[in-house]
Amino acid sequence: MRLVTYQNRARTDAARLGVWLGERVVDVARLAASAGQTLPDSMLGLIDAGPDALALLGRLCDPYADQWPPGTSTWRDNVHLLAPIPQPRKNIFGIGLNYREHVAESSRSLDTAAQLPSQPVVFSKPPTSVIGPGDGIEHNAQLTQQLDWEVELAVVIGRQAKGIAESQAMDYVFGYTVINDISARDNRRAGQWIFSKGQDTYCPMGPCLVTADEIKDPHNLALTLKKNGELKQASNTRHMLFRIPALIADIASAITLEPGDIIATGTPSGVGAGRTPQEWMVPGDIIEAWVEGIGLLRNPVVNSQ
Structure with a gap:
């Protein structure tokens, strides 16, 4: 998967964790919530959650192709990408x-x-x-x-x-x-x-x-x-x-x-x-x-x- 940390283009909202799929960015936490599941909303949170969380994310992405649940995806051109880990814990x-x-x-x-x-x-x-x-x-x-x-x-x-x-x-x-x-x-x-x-x-x-x-x-x-x-x-x-x-x-x-x-x-x-x-x-x-x-x-x- 291609994972990103992103904000809206105006950079007026909090940073979110997304999956970059073609021309769209799918919000990880919102996608999970739409399926009655829970996943972190930050890159470090997802890494901390371990392999099971990454596997769950993969399964959640599989069925949808381009038909994402409402409110879970946006066009890539509408977002501003941050560093994948904007604030590392260590040097x-x-x-x-x-x-x-x-x-x-x-x-x-x-x-x-x-x-x-x-x-x-x-x-x-x-x-x-x-x-x-x-x-x-x-x-x-x-x-x-x-x-x-x-x-x-x-x-x-x-x-x-x-x-x-x-x-x-x-x-x-x-x-x-x-x-x-x-x-x-x-x-x-x-x-x-x-x-x-x-x-x-x-x-x-x-x-x-x-x-x-x-x-x-x-x-x-x-x-x-x-x-x-x-x-x-x-x-x-x-x-x-x-x-x-x-x-x-x-x-x-x-x-x-x-x-x-x-x-x-x-x-x-x-x-x-x-x-x-x-x-x-x-x-x-x-x-x-x-x-x-x-x-x-x-x-x-x-x-x-």
Whole structure:
């Protein structure tokens, strides 16, 4: 299923949980109520409710096709999509230097090591960095002149994981979304990345969360990024140095992963810092991050207020 968090187009109502089906968005809680059932009205609530709730939602969607009960669906064009998880409970786990060619370009332009990492490089982005489709990536000229892009496949955890084996790790995945790991390259501090990568609006996410059963092989997905329509990044998740089971097991070896936690799995080459000459995002730019099987995440760059 393609799950979304949405509001009406005017953004005057509370956020709701929906299923994106073709040209319509079906409200999860209202659909359940129409059948005398109960389901959560938020993404985190649905993840917390576990596999039985997701299975119930699937059964409720099956009979209707395009004939939805009154008051349960609306046209996609009538809604505004938010980040699938607008307010994560914890920091997003970021993975640095997880594509071979990105390791090479980073060593040339960002003074990182040229050797391939022997373990996953883990950093984090605060919940306050999250924005949704169409929201503005803020460019604060007083802080940065080197605002950069990074398209990434993100993994959403479905149940608590601690001390698990790689062979078990995929059983803990709820689904996948797209993240653009925005980075102010001139804001790194003594090798620490959180100020560079964790500022407000530096984690665009969306447009939806695709449940794990819909993605047959997350290690064979094309991903691209365009700036103002010009292709900047193009690769495939098969080029990850550390695959998703290794990332989950590594983090969970020391940090408890909980339902709704998010892991951004790293970016391929083609970032602005690695180009010749270097390129940066400025107000007025339109950035489009895309991952096969999930969709397009489009955000403008705007002046910070």
